[in-house]
Amino acid sequence: MDLARQRERERMRAAEQRRRAMEAQRRRQMQQRHWTAGQHLPRSYWDNRYYVPDWRARHLPPPAMGYQWIQVDNQFMLMRLGTGLISRVLLM
Numbered sequence: 001m002d003l004a005r006q007r008e009r010e011r012m013r014a015a016e017q018r019r020r021a022m023e024a025q026r027r028r029q030m031q032q033r034h035w036t037a038g039q040h041l042p043r044s045y046w047d048n049r050y051y052v053p054d055w056r057a058r059h060l061p062p063p064a065m066g067y068q069w070i071q072v073d074n075q076f077m078l079m080r081l082g083t084g085l086i087s088r089v090l091l092m
Contacts, residue, residue: 035077041084045070052076060090 052069060069070077078088
């Protein structure tokens with residue numbers, strides 16, 4: 001029984017490592033992506049850590065009501081809240 005439990009733990013650990021590696025690879029690919037207007041940002045980017053609250057300091061135009069500036073790498077995107085639709089992309 002101990003051997004079976006140990007093998008199951010090893011199998012679960014290996015599966016978790018594969019899942020984490022795939023997630024990390026997906027994040028790297030998404031961050032290297034070049035976004036264009038009309039695309040939808042995945043929900044993983046609808047997070048406060050990507051929001052640009054100081055758009056004035058970045059010399060960005062004010063977001064319209066219902067929109068938010070998002071930064072991914074050197075790309076600033078004006079995203080429609082609730083849908084993730086990108087209406088504008090600026091490279092800085």
